[in-house]
Amino acid sequence: MKTLSNKPKLGFIGAGFIGQIAHLDNYAQLNTCELYALAEMRTDLREQVSRKYGIGKTFAHHDELITDPDVDAIIVVTARSHTFEVVFDCLQANKHVFSEKPMAGNAEQAEILVQLAKKKGLIYCVGYMKRLDEGVEKAKSLFDNALKTQSLGKLLQISAKCYMGDSYCKASGNIISHESRPLMIDEMLLAPDWLDDDRKPDFARYLNVHSHILNLIRFFLNATPSVEYFNYLNPLAHVAILSIDNVLINLETGEVQQRDWQESCTFVFERGQLILELPPALLRNVPARVTLIDNLQNAExxxxxxxxxWAFKRQADYFVRLLCNQNSNNIISGEEALIDIQLAESIWKKMVN
Known part of the structure; x- marks a missing residue:
């Protein structure tokens, strides 16, 4: 594999709404990389987006982009049902990869990507950008310190929730073409075989929306909890009980018809609480809110x-720094994302069993 330059040349696969707003816009603001190539099946959209960002090379299909020897790394933002196959092709072509989450529809596929990246010595990142939110970083520092010093006593319980609402926050600036979206396979076909067909679409939805909160819980604990209980009343309301080292984790997830995104983690200690409240993902330049309640210090x-x-912009910078060997610890690695899918499957198996 060739040595990367100090300014890696990036290829982008997919130029839809999220591809532009959450990724292309942010990489374009960095002076540490070059927006070099774009693959997008919609002709008009491909031409307009490439002109806007000054992308010199364009392709109708990712198969063409990955053969370009000058492309150092690829950002994959395709339909979820095609993420696995596109990432596989990129890794097979010896390209470093960042992809949106979930990286695959089931753990078996995700394991294939992880092992392929490992075999070829490639960097593979998955878009759990909330680990790079500045508020999350602050909360993690406070949490680690509380565990180490026992300043708040023992950790007793974690209460986490994610209620998906309308989180688009008037996000704008993306180019819209009137071309039809490319045909895509149904993502339910990628759900685990052990699920009944009528549950597969619900699992795919759960994995897409709520793997973020699973990822955050694991990030704080530096470990993966076991699953005690799961109740899935309907696609809009679910509760899971997890545990680790005698600490119970109550996880409430669902969807609401509100202009809001309710996502938080409350860490309950013997003598205080640490509360992390996350913003809607597309709310630019608003990090997570962190509250520390210390009942030993005059109820401070x-x-x-x-x-x-913005976590998305910090994620773009993080990936480029990984490519340039300025970071050695990849906290958004494919290995981490694989564990999230395995945990999601373990939760759903509780319902099946």
Whole structure:
């Protein structure tokens, strides 16, 4: 494999709404990389987006892009049902890869990608950008310190929730063409075989929306909890009980018809609480809110306000720094994302069993 330059040349596969708003826009603001190539099946969209971002090479299909020897790394933002096959092709072509989540529809496929990247010595990242939110970073530092010093006593319980609402926050600036979206396979076909067909679409939805909160729980614990219970009343309401080291984790997930995104983690200690409240993903430059309640210090309540920043932009910078060997610890690796899918499957197996 060739040595990357200090300014890696990036290829992008997919130029839809999320591809533009959450990825292309952010990489374009970095002076540490070059937006070199774009693959997009919609002709008019491909031409307009490439002109906007000054992308010199364009392709109708990812098969063409991955053969370009000058492409150092590829950002894959395709329909979820095609993420696995496209990432596989990119890794097979010896390209470093960042893909949106989930990386695959089931753990078996995800394992294939992880092993392929490992075999070829490639960087593979998956878009769990909330680990790079400045508020999350602050909360993780406070959490680790509380565990180490026992300043708040023992950790007793974690209460986590994610209620998906309308989170688009008037996100704008993307180019819209009137071309039809390319045909795509039904993502339910990628769900685990052990699920009944009528449950497969629900699992695919759960994995897409709620793997973020699973990823965050694991990030704070530096470990994977076991699953005690799962109740899936309907596609809009579900509860899971997890546990680790005698700590119970109550996880509420669902979907609401509100202009809101309700996602939070409350870490309950013997003598205080740490509360992390996450913003809607597309709300630019608003990091997570962090509150620390210390009942030993005159019931002190401290609210931490990190700098205005956006997790998606910090993620883009993080991936480029990984490519340039400026980071050695990949906290958004394919290995981590694989464990999230395995945990999601373990949760759903509780319902099946």
């Amino acid at each position: 309540k401290r609210i931490f306000q990190p700098d205005w920043s």
